[in-house]
């Protein structure tokens with residue numbers, strides 16, 4: 001207990017004792033007068049008088065007994081309406097225990113039961129003005145809610161008009177998790193156990209809330225009244241952000257208590273059709289240890305507001321992912337999907353949950369998704385081992401030897417060791433002992449009565465909804481989800497290398513080759529994502545996973561948003577240090593450019609291990625980002641190309657920021673070395689008889705297009721160009737792409753493989769657009785990057801469309817030319833087929849890629865996506881032919897064609 005608290009309490013007690021005696025005397029007088037009046041009345045009047053008192057007491061007690069918010073509301077109203085009829089709020093000694101015991105709230109209620117109308121005492125809590133200043137006296141939830149409730153709600157509200165509460169607290173600065181900028185109760189000390197703690201000690205709370213939009217509140221050590229913080233704080237219906245601060249399951253340190261609307265929840269496809277709309281989720285991540293190193297990232301605002309705004313200058317031991325089976329990490333999702341397994345619904349979803357999964361109509365309203373392998377059955381009473389409980393064993397990473405039984409009788413996946421913790425839950429390694437496949441299992445606990453976590457549900461549902469529609473080599477693959485008992489499992493591609501953030505923490509800053517490669521891959525994933533009108537909104541090192549081959553995967557789509565309208569409201573979501581100025585300033589419109597800003601910050605993060613402005617505390621950093629015109633310091637050791645790339649990304653005006661697709665042409669990434677080993681599904685791989693050279697060309701093309709499914713097709717080009725094209729970027733892709741199982745053993749770094757893969761094929765040339773065979777040279781600085789004109793952007797539905805860039809946009813704002821005029825550069829055997837197809841498919845867009853097109857850019861993007869899909873399909877067929885041809889006849893036309901390149 002803080003000393004100030006004790007002093008205050010003793011004084012209060014003395015004062016209150018005096019007050020009590022005074023009030024008692026008044027009551028005695030009052031009763032005497034009343035009794036006299038009653039005695040002077042008729043018998044009926046006397047009965048009425050007695051009934052009234054009794055009735056009032058009874059009503060008051062009944063209200064006090066009820067734990068429902070409505071009861072508390074009544075109590076509040078009653079007190080407000082009858083101020084003179086109620087005794088003064090006398091603090092009893094028991095009240096001081098309200099905030100110190102886990103059952104404090106209950107104690108308060110019990111007090112109300114005993115004391116009746118004395119329950120309206122203003123407790124000496126560290127937010128003294130809250131009750132008194134609460135705008136809506138009916139907001140009884142506020143009596144129970146911690147300040148973080150309002151902070152969360154305020155910050156994450158999609159409504160830009162809402163005030164935003166921020167505090168420079170970084171409870172998770174050690175573990176790098178998302179920042180709660182405003183949650184005073186979110187602070188975790190370094191020495192706190194990662195094990196679930198019922199509540200965070202008040203002593204650990206550090207004050208100081210910041211209200212954005214030029215409203216700053218210094219609250220130390222007080223708490224700012226709600227009415228001050230959130231003038232228009234929307235009181236949710238049905239206790240939407242009912243907080244149970246005394247519950248271990250609702251520890252505000254990790255619970256993403258953000259305001260959300262039920263509409264948002266229901267808009268999620270994940271929740272669509274769910275009969276249990278009252279289900280809320282609670283991430284077991286709130287029990288994460290700041291020092292455990294298992295957390296995913298840091299300083300995000302949105303999903304989990306816990307954390308501080310301080311950049312973690314000292315870090316805990318990073319998470320290691322020493323799983324030496326990289327090829328097992330990306331089991332082919334297609335085969336699993338083709339298994340036809342449909343995940344059973346959550347048992348609470350209704351009687352249908354007992355149905356056979358295969359009988360369930362796939363109407364898109366199921367909460368669950370297909371799993372990699374078909375579970376047999378899902379029992380409602382899943383015999384969870386006690387050790388499964390995240391509350392019991394969250395802090396002990398599981399070793400493979402400690403793998404548990406399957407999560408349910410019907411699931412083939414066995415929960416393995418803990419991979420990391422996130423906002424909403426733990427992520428475990430999943431292993432299918434029958435197939436030998438691995439996955440990442442994100443486990444989230446569901447609580448139907450934890451209303452405050454509904455936004456978590458919304459966010460998870462959004463993540464599932466989005467991820468299930470994405471397939472890209474640079475985006476972590478979603479396999480499926482299921483609910484078992486009170487837990488939701490999300491199955492994801494396992495990326496064993498950990499996040500970039502963790503790599504940085506463990507190994508220090510990256511070299512430029514790695515930065516280029518990672519950046520190129522991130523861009524590739526972003527270009528794909530943006531082509532689908534989806535913004536990630538939380539790009540940072542902690543949310544980018546790396547596999548042992550150096551392949552980068554975007555992860556954590558909890559903040560992602562599909563932009564459906566002309567624009568979407570900006571919400572303060574993201575991670576402060578990576579947050580775009582327009583997000584901080586709450587500019588109008590949500591656009592894809594925020595990801596590019598974050599990417600620029602991530603490049604700096606990779607180069608320095610820290611994001612820009614990390615020398616400032618979080619709030620100060622946000623003001624720097626949002627209000628100053630300063631650019632962050634770009635390290636000298638970064639090449640000029642790298643510096644230029646960062647400057648391109650960190651343009652304060654989002655309209656000036658390049659698109660991801662356009663940036664893929666930047667020399668910083670255009671010639672990036674392909675660090676990753678190629679990942680091919682076995683059915684696409686040519687027979688071993690194929691020479692390395694042919695394989696390099698033919699398969700490379702196929703893979704490139706197959707993987708692209710959008711504008712990210714270029715990635716292959718970069719891979720090709722990198723394969724020996726740069727003297728700066730030493731070729732490191734030494735693996736053979738022919739292994740059907742992708743055994744690392746086959747990816748030797750022997751010169752033979754090098755010679756095969758790195759043959760100076762024209763395909764690998766970055767300059768083959770014109771058809772000429774450019775020597776594989778260049779690399780860093782070899783190819784100057786010119787910006788013909790300043791890049792402008794227009795908000796037209798998809799958020800950002802670059803325009804008036806001479807080579808890209810020909811007809812002003814309404815004209816859009818794909819920033820990759822030659823998606824098939826270096827792939828002549830592809831281009832001659834698909835250029836035609838694209839030309840014809842472009843339809844209303846008029847022209848081929850590479851020419852000015854007209855029409856709605858959104859439609860164009862959609863068309864591009866469709867076209868890309870078709871290209872991929874066609875190329876797959878093409879490659880199948882190639883495969884067969886090569887198998888049967890070395891002199892097949894395909895081989896000839898390839899050789900003729």
Ligand SMILES: Nc1ncnc2c1ncn2[C@@H]1O[C@H](COP(=O)(O)OP(=O)(O)OP(=O)(O)O)[C@@H](O)[C@H]1O
Pocket residue numbers: 177178283285294295296297300303304319419420421422423424425427440476492493494495496498499542543545555556557558
């Ligand atoms: N597909 C994966 N493969 C391997 N590890 C993973 C995978 N997904 C997540 N992890 C690990 O789990 C951690 C938490 O995962 P993730 O970030 O997705 O959870 P989250 O609840 O979304 O976290 P947050 O939103 O707070 O960043 C990651 O930092 C990473 O270490």
